[in-house]
Amino acid sequence: xxxxxxxxxxxxxxxRPYFMTSDEKWSAxxxxxxxxxxxxxxxxxxVVLSYxxxxxxxxxxxxxxxxxxxxxxxxxxTESGLLPGFCEVAAVLIALSVYSVYLNQLLQIRxxxxxxxxxxxxxxxxxxxxNISLTADRAAVGTDNPDQRIAEDLRxxxxxxxxxxxxxxxNIVSLGxxxxxxxxxxxxxxxxxxxxxxxxxxxxxxxxxxxxxxTHLVGRPLSVLNFRQQRVEADFRYAxxxxxxxxxxxxxxxxxxxxxxxxxxxxxxxxxxxHQIMTRTKLLNSxxxxxxxxxxxxxIVVAAPRYFAGDMQLGGLMQTVGAFGSVQQSLSWFxxxxxxxxxxxxxxxxxxxxxxAIVKARAESNxxxxxxxxxxxxxxxxxxxxxLPDGTKLLDGANIQFTAGHSVVITGRTGSGKSTLFRVLAxxxxxxxxxIRIPPNxxxxxxxxxxxLGTLRHVITYPNAVESFSQEDVARALTDAGLPQLVCRxxxxxxxxxxxxxxxxxxxxxxxxxxxxxxxxxxxEATASLDPAAEADLYAVLKERLPQATLVSIAHRPSVAxxxxxxxxxxxxxxxxxxxxxALANPAVPGE
Numbered sequence: 001x002x003x004x005x006x007x008x009x010x011x012x013x014x015x016r017p018y019f020m021t022s023d024e025k026w027s028a029x030x031x032x033x034x035x036x037x038x039x040x041x042x043x044x045x046x047v048v049l050s051y052x053x054x055x056x057x058x059x060x061x062x063x064x065x066x067x068x069x070x071x072x073x074x075x076x077x078t079e080s081g082l083l084p085g086f087c088e089v090a091a092v093l094i095a096l097s098v099y100s101v102y103l104n105q106l107l108q109i110r111x112x113x114x115x116x117x118x119x120x121x122x123x124x125x126x127x128x129x130x131n132i133s134l135t136a137d138r139a140a141v142g143t144d145n146p147d148q149r150i151a152e153d154l155r156x157x158x159x160x161x162x163x164x165x166x167x168x169x170x171n172i173v174s175l176g177x178x179x180x181x182x183x184x185x186x187x188x189x190x191x192x193x194x195x196x197x198x199x200x201x202x203x204x205x206x207x208x209x210x211x212x213x214x215t216h217l218v219g220r221p222l223s224v225l226n227f228r229q230q231r232v233e234a235d236f237r238y239a240x241x242x243x244x245x246x247x248x249x250x251x252x253x254x255x256x257x258x259x260x261x262x263x264x265x266x267x268x269x270x271x272x273x274x275h276q277i278m279t280r281t282k283l284l285n286s287x288x289x290x291x292x293x294x295x296x297x298x299x300i301v302v303a304a305p306r307y308f309a310g311d312m313q314l315g316g317l318m319q320t321v322g323a324f325g326s327v328q329q330s331l332s333w334f335x336x337x338x339x340x341x342x343x344x345x346x347x348x349x350x351x352x353x354x355x356x357a358i359v360k361a362r363a364e365s366n367x368x369x370x371x372x373x374x375x376x377x378x379x380x381x382x383x384x385x386x387x388l389p390d391g392t393k394l395l396d397g398a399n400i401q402f403t404a405g406h407s408v409v410i411t412g413r414t415g416s417g418k419s420t421l422f423r424v425l426a427x428x429x430x431x432x433x434x435x436i437r438i439p440p441n442x443x444x445x446x447x448x449x450x451x452x453l454g455t456l457r458h459v460i461t462y463p464n465a466v467e468s469f470s471q472e473d474v475a476r477a478l479t480d481a482g483l484p485q486l487v488c489r490x491x492x493x494x495x496x497x498x499x500x501x502x503x504x505x506x507x508x509x510x511x512x513x514x515x516x517x518x519x520x521x522x523x524x525e526a527t528a529s530l531d532p533a534a535e536a537d538l539y540a541v542l543k544e545r546l547p548q549a550t551l552v553s554i555a556h557r558p559s560v561a562x563x564x565x566x567x568x569x570x571x572x573x574x575x576x577x578x579x580x581x582x583a584l585a586n587p588a589v590p591g592e
Contacts, residue, residue, distance in 0.1 A: 007345060010352035015161060018114050031107040035162075038100045039170045045093050047177050050322050052083050058315030104162055112158040119150050122358050127428050131361035134389055134430070145234035149354045153230070153347050160344040168333060175330035182323040185316060186303070200324055203302055208331030211291045215335045219284045222342035225277045227349055232269040239266050245497070281339065288335060295332075299324035368433025369424070377404040377439055379425065379520065379552075384434030385577075386417065386424050394420055395432075396577035404439075404519070407551040409561045410580070412570030417578055418554045421570065422446075422524040425552070443518035445526035449509035451497040457490040460511050469515055480541050481511035482534065502529035510538055514545055521546070523553045532559050539563040 019028050052071065055078045059067040070076040074085045123129050123146060132146065179201055186200035196202065243250060243259055250259055299321045307317045334341070374380060379402040386395040394417035402408055412418050423429035426444045427436060452462050460474055469477075475487045483504060500508065506529050513521055521542065527535040536559060542551065543563060553560055561567050572578025 007348060011161070011348045014115075014157065014348065014351055014355070017118070018111055022114055024110065024114055028107065028110065031103055031110070035100060035103045035107060035166060036169065038096050038103065039166055040173055042093070042096050042100065043170055043173045043177060045089060045096070046174065046326070047181070048083070049089060050178070050181060050319055050326070051078075051081075052086065052089065053322055054315035054319035055083060056086075056315065057318045058313050061314045104166070108158045108162055111162075112155055115154050115158065116150060119154065119355075119358075122355075122362070123150070126362040128358045128361035130428060131364055131430055132357055144231060145238065146354065148230065148234040148237075149350055153350050153354075156343075157347050157351055160340060160347065164337060164340060164344060167337065171330040171333040174326055178323045178326040178330070182320065182327050185312070185320045185323060200299070200302060200320065201327065204299075204324055204328045204331060207295070207298065207328055208335070211287075211332055211335045214287055215284065215291075215338050218287055219280065219338045219342060221280055222277065222284070222339060223345045223349075225273060225280060226343045227346035229270075229273050229277060230346060230350060232266070232273055236263070236266040236270050239263055247498070284339060288338070291332070291335060295325065295328055299328070364430045369427070369429070369436055370434075371427040371436045371438070374437040374439050377519070378402060379439070380435070380437040381424070382435040382437070384424065384432065384436070386420060386429070386432040386434075388420070389431055392575075393577040394572065395579075398434075398580070400580060402550070402552055404550050406566060407553070407564040408566045408568060409553045409555055409564040410568045410570055411554075411556060411561075412572070412578075416570045416572045418570050419447075419524050422522060422554055425522055439519055441518050442520040442522065443513050443516050445509050445513060445521065445523045447506075447525040447528055449505045449526075451500065451505055451508070453496075455491050455493045456486060456496060459496050459508060460490070461515065462512065464516070473515060477511040477514040480514055480545060481507040482538065483507050483511070503534070506530060507538070510542070513542070517546060518549055521549050521551050523551065523555070525554055525556070527560075528556070532557060535560065536562075 019025055019032065022028065055067075055076070056071050059071060067076060070085065071083065072086050075088070076083055076085075129146065182204070183198035183201050186198050239262060243263075250256065300317075303312075303317055303320045303324070306312050307314075312320070329336070369384075381398060381400040384395055384398045384400070385393060386398075387393050410418055410421070420429060422444070424432065424436065425438065427438070450462070451459055455466075457466050457474060460478060461469055471490070474490060478484065478487050478490075497505075506527055509526060527538055530538065535557065539551075539560065540563075542549065551564060553564060555561075567583045568580045569583050570578055571581050
């Protein structure tokens, strides 16, 4: 965990944009000022109730029935001034309390909405989400469980920031209001012959200082434990999601036992860290509850000598006890809120580190590569050095050109770097340097297509909007891709990632290419899940429907070469940079 200074700076950096620079800043400020004003009015009403309580108990001591009814239902002129009846104060107090919570929640959800949009925009921009996933260190700070940070941590940050800051403000105002009352009521006391005015104020201060110090010493480890708990909970949840996403593969492997071992191991981390939190919380609660119970009787014991000496009435004693409680509670806010503060600090740390990881990932979105358009319509890689995240070079200073109208198939041993070259051509690989010039109308098909949630029509037209294509165009693309049986289900919202087989998913990806009609199509084993005959059929469809498109395919099967004009072999020895070697594009030539 970072120091208190950097932590508060992080909290301010996360909070400032919404209230200072966002498009919602005026409504946000208005809501915040309304909530603050209501909380200040609530403090004022508690001050009024302090004086009301004194008069009410004096009325009980004097057995004054008329004053008793006035103070309950109407109003009464007293030595403290005109006091409203309890019913009037309670009605206003209830209304303010209700709207304090309502407006607070309204501000929370608006703030969370804005923050979520901002984080999503930043996370998705410049492929930050992708670059973060490429980190070689799983324990890298700020890169784990982005879903939890966006969905849960932002929610808790807005809620706890508003709650804790408003509580702090209310306690500061309450302290300022009741210190004067307590100072005047407590009088002076002599200690070792020295008169101490407002002695109960000093007693409350000393009581709070002792409690705060002990609470901090006992509760300090909670920040680190809460930070880790959020991580292990998210890791366990992610493991469960992975099973849901890969049910069929697990079932085919009969991998239930191994998955059970993994889940139990991850859950054991949840339980182990939770037990540490429980132990530390038990110690903290013992201190906090003991502190709170003593605070109930402590002011009465301290003020009792003056009451029994006849220096104050029962009402004065009860007002003194109430004022002492308010002062002590305000001074003890840190004690009472320590567990929440520890949790809030962990949340701020997670969001701040995630934000810094996004900024770093965006800055490194293209690494040392420069990506630009190609005026001649061809694809150029100039002085390209391509590396793995650990620094291993796959290409070193390579100069490659793919000419428009001349399709190319790239083969090579598994792990040689073919798929990494595919990512470099797509402009998403950040490790390396060099210049990439590529026409804008290019379409990339990975081996494992992405199948989004939603209707089948949305799945087919992705990443374009559904309304970008007509019913006839979508139906024709599906039919040409070999999925005519799905045309009738275009508007069906199903679990398509699970419903479609691997081969069907690759056919869906090819249907997208048929709809997009690009000038260049890059395929990274995009038909590997199909049998050779189906693969040949789909390449034939691409050639027929998109005669203007130039194909660049990464493939292992020799039969794919028949649909290309040139063949390149990615040759790379272990531990050294590779090269692309030209070969005959002939299906009779064995594929590497």
